[in-house]
Amino acid sequence: DQQVKQNSPSLSVQEGRISILNCDYTNSMFDYFLWYKKYPAEGPTFLISISSIKDKNEDGRFTVFLNKSAKHLSLHIVPSQPGDSAVYFCAARGSGGDNFNKFYFGSGTKLNVKP
Amino acid sequence: DGGITQSPKYLFRKEGQNVTLSCEQNLNHDAMYWYRQDPGQGLRLIYYSQIVNDFQKGDIAEGYSVSREKKESFPLTVTSAQKNPTAFYLCASSIVLLADRKAGEQYFGPGTRLTVT
Numbered sequence: 359d360q361q362v363k364q365n366s367p368s369l370s371v372q373e374g375r376i377s378i379l380n381c382d383y384t385n386s387m388f389d390y391f392l393w394y395k396k397y398p399a400e401g402p403t404f405l406i407s408i409s410s411i412k413d414k415n416e417d418g419r420f421t422v423f424l425n426k427s428a429k430h431l432s433l434h435i436v437p438s439q440p441g442d443s444a445v446y447f448c449a450a451r452g453s454g455g456d457n458f459n460k461f462y463f464g465s466g467t468k469l470n471v472k473p
Numbered sequence: 474d475g476g477i478t479q480s481p482k483y484l485f486r487k488e489g490q491n492v493t494l495s496c497e498q499n500l501n502h503d504a505m506y507w508y509r510q511d512p513g514q515g516l517r518l519i520y521y522s523q524i525v526n527d528f529q530k531g532d533i534a535e536g537y538s539v540s541r542e543k544k545e546s547f548p549l550t551v552t553s554a555q556k557n558p559t560a561f562y563l564c565a566s567s568i569v570l571l572a573d574r575k576a577g578e579q580y581f582g583p584g585t586r587l588t589v590t
Contacts, residue, residue: 367513392578401477401563401581402516447515451577459504459523459569460531461579465515 361385362450364464371471377435379467381448384429388462389453393422393433396445396466405446406433438471445469476500479564479582486558486589494549494585496564505547506565506579509533516563522547523569551587558589 363382371377381391389410394402408415408422408431415422421434435442448464477498486492496505504523508516508531518531522541536555541547547566551558565579 364515390577394581399561399584399586401479401565401583402579403581404578407578449579456529459567459577460518460521461506462518463508463516465513 360465361388362448362462362464364448364467366467367465368468368470371438371469373440373471373473374437377433377438377442377469377471379433379435379446379448379469381431381433381464382429383431383450383462385450385452385457385462386426386429387453387457388450390451391422391424391431392449392451392461393420394447394449395442396447402447435469438469440471440473443469443471477564477566477580477582479562479585482583482585484585484587486587488589489553490589491550491552492558492587492589494551494562494564494587496547496549496582497545498547498566498580498582499545500566500580501544502566502580503544503569504567504577505541506567507531507537507539507547507549508563508565510561510563510584519549519562551589558587561586 392407393405396402424431445466452460506521507519520539522528538550564582567579568577
């Protein structure tokens with residue numbers, strides 16, 4: 359049973375516009391949420407994270423928003439650049455018991471930024 | 474340079490053979506993880522280890538085995554019992570949860586693509 363879901367397998371955006379990637383989760387015990395970027399045949403690289411006690415975290419062009427009541431987070435990229443084209447994974451970290459320091463990943467959203 | 478390495482990048486094996494994938498890190502991280510990625514799917518956790526000489530099964534551990542004899546190394550053996558071993562395998566490491574709840578994001582290796590025929 360997937361605890362982290364990314365329901366949009368792909369997203370196409372024009373260069374300069376905003377990209378919004380969405381992620382939903384089911385476990386209210388997750389304490390940290392992370393976004394990773396992945397190019398084909400490479401390992402994912404960490405992009406940005408947010409604690410469950412925050413609702414927003416910003417780093418340059420990247421902002422992550424967390425809505426705990428809706429169990430939803432989103433990654434905003436503004437402005438989008440062609441180099442942002444990649445697969446983006448949402449992940450959540452377990453906080454205790456058997457889930458301690460265990461990470462759950464969504465299935466990814468492939469972002470294509472068109473020049 | 475600190476980082477996490479996986480070797481080889483491509484690996485080919487005949488069905489029925491065990492194969493061991495290497496993962497080494499010099500980041501001084503306590504936790505290490507193995508994931509599997511199949512086309513169009515996310516990362517699924519095979520095994521993880523929070524500390525030397527200890528490891529736990531992930532969601533798809535059947536047909537795999539690991540060891541954690543050294544902090545820097547977490548090799549994964551794909552046994553002949555794994556029914557669909559052809560996949561892209563990713564190793565990762567992270568710090569363990571800190572008291573101030575700072576995110577211990579994972580650092581990933583470049584991956585090993587295993588093909589079994």
